[in-house]
Amino acid sequence: MPLIKQLLPVARKEKRASNHSPEQNRPPSLLEKWADFVKLSHTVFALPFAMAATVLAARAAHAHLPEAEQTARVALERGWPGWKLFGLILIAMVTARTCAMAFNRIVDRKFDAANPRTRNRHLPAGTISLASAWTLCILSGALFVGSTYAIDMIREVNQGRLICLMLSPVTLLFILGYSLTKRFTDFTHIVLGIALAISPVGAWLAVNGALDFGGPLKYSAVIPGLLALIVVLWLIGFDIIYAIQDFEFDRAHKLHSIVVRWGPDNSLNASLLVHIVMVILLVAFGLLAGFKMAYWIGMVVITACLGLEHWIARKRSLDWVQKAFFNLNAIISLVFMAMVVTEVSIVPRFISWRLW
Secondary structure (H helix, E strand, C coil), X not given: XXXXXXXXXXXXXXXXXXXXXXXXXXXXCHHHHHHHHCCHHHHHHHHHHHHHHHHHHHHHHHHCCXXXXXXXXXXXXXXXXXXXXXXXXXHHHHHHHHHHHHHHHHHCHHHHHHCCCCCCCXXXXXXXXXXXXXXXXXXXXXXXXXXXXXXXXXXXXXXXXXXXXXXXXXXXXXXXXXXXHCCCCCCHHHHHHHHHHHHHHHHHHXXXXXXXXXXXXXXXXXXXXXXXXXXXXXXXXXXXXXHHHHHHHHHHXXXXXXXXXXXXXXXXXXXXXHHHHHHHHXXXXXXXXXXXXXXXXXXXXXXXXXXXXXXXXHHCCCCHHHHHHHHHHHHHHHHHXXXXXXXXXXXXXXXXXCCC
16 A cells, blocks of 8 residues: 555654754753643644634624623723633633643553654653643643633623533533544544634633624624634544544554544545635635635635645655644634734724625
8 A cells, every 4th residue: 555655654753862952952841841741832723713702702792782881892892801801711721721631641641652653752751640640630620610610700791600610511521532532433533623612612601601693693603603613624624634644553553533444545535625614614704704804815824724734745745744733723723813803903993895
């Protein structure tokens, strides 16, 4: 199978430490070690979508205020919910992801030890103890639940309604349960997509305390719902690409994924199809949200990144995973957040015309 032979070099080891400079060879600090353990840098995937939803939710909250109060709440209209709420949403996002990532490393430690690509991770390598990992997982989960309660208590709209607190166990069920799904279902990518898609819906609930589907569409819960679907499709597409590098290992160890079920070629085609649907929904999202030129400029960048990601995946150069999985998808999420913030906070001040 020539395709498999091409894929095998992808799961190569990193360059030897002897090729690195003395500065690069220094032992990581305690903070760096724990940040690497939970891949803190990968927060850039879900966090920008949550921040974008926060901005849109604040705009919607302003639209539902009595007319007498709207003039005095310009900051809310431009997407700013206030420092306290913003900070708590940020804490909830980071702690939820930390809890999920620590749990993933714990339950997958035996597979990580057997996989040449992952055997140097902290738990298999013994640089972090299992007890420490469990402590981080439990503490971050508790902080997440606590932050949802604080959000419900300080939110101005529907203040005291414990919707975020009540839904926090559901969130934990998805973000923790994903790590177990590869043991029994080929569609583990969908569960991961749902886990990530909770972030924009959760941010909307954090600001508004409810999902109201009435009124103008751009101020309704249709917006976070559509955004959640976009995130699901985006995640499914790039997680399929990422899973290809473990195709041989997963098949040999009876781990499930779409790649194992359909093979790399068919999986790449499915990933491309999913991302095409995502782009179509992004266009619909921009129209429903009433966005203007900045959004459509960002759409060009996002579409180009998706296209480049799939081109790299098919070319399969030695460093394609890093480029396709992290760099390009980080650009996509950050550009999306930037274009939403620009449309809500900046464009209304200066531009009144639309692209269509």
